[in-house]
Amino acid sequence: MSESRRIVNKRILVLANFDIGLYKFRRALLEELLRGENEVFISLPRGDLVPELEKIGCRYIETTLDRRGMNPVRDISLYRKYCRILKEIQPDLVISYTIKPNIYGGLACRMAKIPFAANITGLGSAIEGGGILQKLVFTMYKAGLAKAKVVFFENEGNREVLVNAGVVKKEKTQVLKGAGIDTDEYPLLQYPPEKPVHFLFVGRIMKEKGVDELFCAMMRLKKEYGDDVILDVVGMFEESYQQKIERLQNDGIIVFHGYQQDVKPFYEMAHCVVLPSYHEGMSNVLLEAASSGRPLITSRIHGCMEAVEENISGFLCEPGNTESLYEAMKRFCLLSHEERIAFGLAGRERMEAVYRKEIVIKQTINKLDEI
Numbered sequence: 001m002s003e004s005r006r007i008v009n010k011r012i013l014v015l016a017n018f019d020i021g022l023y024k025f026r027r028a029l030l031e032e033l034l035r036g037e038n039e040v041f042i043s044l045p046r047g048d049l050v051p052e053l054e055k056i057g058c059r060y061i062e063t064t065l066d067r068r069g070m071n072p073v074r075d076i077s078l079y080r081k082y083c084r085i086l087k088e089i090q091p092d093l094v095i096s097y098t099i100k101p102n103i104y105g106g107l108a109c110r111m112a113k114i115p116f117a118a119n120i121t122g123l124g125s126a127i128e129g130g131g132i133l134q135k136l137v138f139t140m141y142k143a144g145l146a147k148a149k150v151v152f153f154e155n156e157g158n159r160e161v162l163v164n165a166g167v168v169k170k171e172k173t174q175v176l177k178g179a180g181i182d183t184d185e186y187p188l189l190q191y192p193p194e195k196p197v198h199f200l201f202v203g204r205i206m207k208e209k210g211v212d213e214l215f216c217a218m219m220r221l222k223k224e225y226g227d228d229v230i231l232d233v234v235g236m237f238e239e240s241y242q243q244k245i246e247r248l249q250n251d252g253i254i255v256f257h258g259y260q261q262d263v264k265p266f267y268e269m270a271h272c273v274v275l276p277s278y279h280e281g282m283s284n285v286l287l288e289a290a291s292s293g294r295p296l297i298t299s300r301i302h303g304c305m306e307a308v309e310e311n312i313s314g315f316l317c318e319p320g321n322t323e324s325l326y327e328a329m330k331r332f333c334l335l336s337h338e339e340r341i342a343f344g345l346a347g348r349e350r351m352e353a354v355y356r357k358e359i360v361i362k363q364t365i366n367k368l369d370e371i
Contacts, residue, residue, distance in 0.1 A: 019047030106144030122281030157302025178282025180360030210276030290347035
């Protein structure tokens with residue numbers, strides 16, 4: 001990858017809202033930028049992984065940011081902070097991730113006349129929900145992205161939404177394969193024994209992830225297959241789901257593992273990873289699972305369906321549709337052990353051919369080099 005690198009000797013500022021996401025999904029890009037003898041500054045709230053980002057050579061600027069909600073009056077302090085940072089750092093290029101850094105960082109760069117590249121990692125509930133809040137976010141995005149040199153998207157559907165809304169011109173955009181997947185970090189894992197069939201959900205337990213439909217579908221499968229099917233659930237739950245999770249666990253519908261720092265052992269014991277989400281930028285869980293050689297069942301939406309070759313590496317279901325999800329999970333149960341293994345191998349091959357992190361980083365840097 002180093003032969004294609006062309007960004008050198010620049011001062012680069014990265015704006016983000018979360019240390020875990022930046023470290024886990026963008027670390028390889030930051031490392032590649034640092035190899036070009038660039039100075040890389042990172043502006044985000046303090047978190048446990050900030051020291052790890054500093055270890056690879058990034059220079060940290062603590063920036064308080066409320067990740068929840070959109071309130072322009074309250075968030076004006078973030079814009080002012082970005083303006084001060086730009087004045088102090090005088091970067092040659094700014095790269096932003098997620099909605100608030102994109103909007104307020106974009107506005108600050110616009111005022112300072114500093115080139116910047118925005119990354120739309122997902123539209124979020126404010127846009128997906130429609131209504132007045134959607135219009136407000138569109139208006140703010142249009143102002144924030146007006147002078148962006150490039151706007152990266154993680155799927156074609158998200159790009160279409162913002163282009164069709166007049167927020168950004170299509171010629172200023174590029175669709176990447178999400179953040180890509182490190183196929184060495186997520187190697188092909190040995191497939192588990194035939195029974196019992198372990199379905200695995202990894203993610204925040206919330207309505208938008210399709211968990212209500214998943215739990216209903218699993219209750220039906222349990223009635224048919226009993227202990228021959230298991231649903232492992234890994235992740236934190238929203239407070240409103242606490243009682244439901246406890247009840248489902250007590251009733252034997254799910255096996256709840258809570259938040260796990262390392263999900264690889266759960267991919268290893270899974271026969272199939274299920275994510276019936278309502279909306280995604282590009283699901284890293286699906287990429288990780290496919291790279292590990294696990295078949296997928298996920299929603300027929302942009303951000304999910306790109307990770308699956310239907311009937312080859314997994315099945316698609318309609319979002320918010322319990323019957324459709326149940327039928328997909330039932331179809332998987334009816335596959336032979338050899339067919340399940342073949343699905344997993346097909347997913348792995350797709351990750352290696354299309355979604356390898358090296359491919360995404362090369363595309364990103366080549367585009368940034370044009371700025």
